[in-house]
Amino acid sequence: MGNYSSGARRPATGSSPVRSTAPARTHEGGDGRARDAKSELYLTAVSTMVGEGNAYESGDARLERMRELVAAVVDADPQWLAGFVPWLRSEAQVRTGSVVLAAETARAMHVHRRNRVTAASPISVRRIVDSACQRADEPAEVLAYWRTTYGRTLPDGLRRGVADAAVRLYTERSAMKWDGTDRAWRMGDVLAVTHPTPKDPRQAALFRYLIDRRYGRAEGDYGLPAVHRRQWLDAMVPAARRSWLASDPESAGRELQQAGHDWRSLATWLQGPLDATAWEAILPGLGYMAILRNLRNLDEAGLSNETAEAVARKLMDPAEVRVSRQFPLRFISAAREVRSLRWAWPLERALQLSLDNIPELNGRTLVMIDTSGSMGEQMSDRSGLLRRDAAVIFGLAVAQRCQRVDVVSFSAPRYIGEPASLAFPLLQGESLSTSVKRWDDGYHIGSGTRTHEALQRHYCGHDRVIVVTDEQYHGPDPSIALSPDVPMYTWNVAGHRAGGRTGRNRHTFGGLTDAAFRVVPLLEAGRTVAWPWMGADQVSE
DSSP, rough: BBBOSSSSSOOOOOOOOOOOEEEEEEESSSSSEEEEEEHHEEETTTTTTTOOSSSOOOOOHHHHHHHHHHHHHHHHHHHHHHHHHHEEEEEEEEHHHHHHHHHHHHHHHHTTTTOSSSSSOOOOHHHHHTTTOSTHHHHHHHHHHHHHOOSSSOOOOHHHHHHHHHHHOOOHHHHHHHHHOSSSSSSSHHHHHHOOOSSSSSHHHHHHHHHHHHHTTSSSSSOOHHHHHHHHHHTTOHHHHHHHHHHHHHHHHHHHTTTTOOOHHHHHHHHHHOOHHHHHHGGGOHHHHHHHHHHHHHHHHOOOOHHHHHHHHHOOHHHHHHTTTOOOHHHHHHHHHHGGGGGGGHHHHHHHHHHHTTTOOEEEEEEEEEEGGGSSBBBSTTTTHHHHHHHHHHHHHHHTEEEEEEEEEEEESSTTTTSSSSEEEETTOOOHHHHHHHHHHHHHOSSOOOOOHHHHHHOOOOOOEEEEEEEOOSSSOGGSSSSSSOEEEEOOOOOOOOOOOOOOEEEEEEEESSSHHHHHHHHHHTOOOOOOGGGGGOOOO
16 A cells, blocks of 8 residues: 655655646546646657557547647747747657648748738747748648648648748758658758748759759859769669779768768668668768667678777767767667667667766655557657657666655556566666566566556555656546645656646656656756746745
8 A cells, every 4th residue: 555654744845837727538547637838739749750640549630639629829929839839849859740730820820811020920930830840841741741731722820931942951961861753742842832032152053953953954053062973873883883882982982971861761772671781881971860760771781890890989978879879778679679789788888878867866756657558659650669768768767866765667457467567676777678588488477457546556655756648547647646745746658638737745757768758956956947949947935
């Protein structure tokens, strides 16, 4: 049973931005709460691949819910969206969701006739749309989404925002990379629809080239060095390409990089898979994420140990890890894909570096990790990782930073006599990836979600409780299993409409990043934690 006798009465924690409202049922019939529009939109957007469904909600239903939430927030607090959309793309690294939210904001503002900056509406749709585009293929994605959903007529703010993004993102190299002939929306289409003003004569030449290329009338190199190099490479006889590359891999790699080739386009150019020579030529120009996702391909190509050592040094470089802004899940995923042990330590080191910002938590902490059936869904259709993988990685990462900690896997019994929860013993000196593997060997339960019962069973005077879950529980609100004086921090990994109550000592967050966990010491110091894009915290009154 839960133990409320934990010593002296604790002061209340500060306040956090996610707000619960009226009583509502979870998808499993539990006693939950709805959330205000901003809170629901935030939790949904940070955990959603647009168009993909889950056990409780179809992709179309979730997208429609997001549209309704955007309209509600535009009506109540459009300035909030002006901060949320760029943060969602740049910091949370949610790509398609940012595009959709920007387009839906433009529509809602257009419907409400607020598409211009006025005293009544001090936000710019143009800037919001521009901020949602951080990769050169994304201006086309904004237009493709709009045309597919709402037709040909573009709100002026959306058109201007896409034009601004094109000017900012369209370079010779990005054009060589992203203006593929297999794309429904080409860069030339974006330029023809939005009519951006180029920033200099060289970009003006690039814009002419892209439009002419789109309509099959491009001739010459337009005075553009990258276009010239690409045309020279494409004119090379296919049978001679590998021998040219092997003759001087370092020089060839520079030529390929200057022509905008990456590992995908190089395989197409070579008309076959990359061998070790091709990888060694292209590796110096690849970004951190591209290297991370290709470690298995490097092994299968027979990459030399000498080159692999250079790759390993890059993977473990603290500055590279920081600049790459890769989430810890990426490193676990890469470790599961590779077969060679030569990547084990570099990936473990990079994983630890990615988690360095998780603060130490004093006192006793209870970490509860939801391993119910719904947590066994994939994070996205393109990912082999499950929601429970994310929950376990972050739950164990936080546990390793606690002074004293108990870690529990909870669900509900699958069969009579089976446990509804399991205590997971942490081992001194064990790496995070090894702990995750040990968890995978027997701590996923995979049935219903009895959060309240698990808290009653495992809480015993802890100073705080951290729960990582989709919040689709059965039965009572989990928080009533604890004394009101005990802080409970819930990390929501799914963004469903209803979940647990928030308020005094009850906090809900979304987005499993190390930055998210920094709020715990702030709250326990009595601070008011704002939305993550709003800068410094404030002292609560």
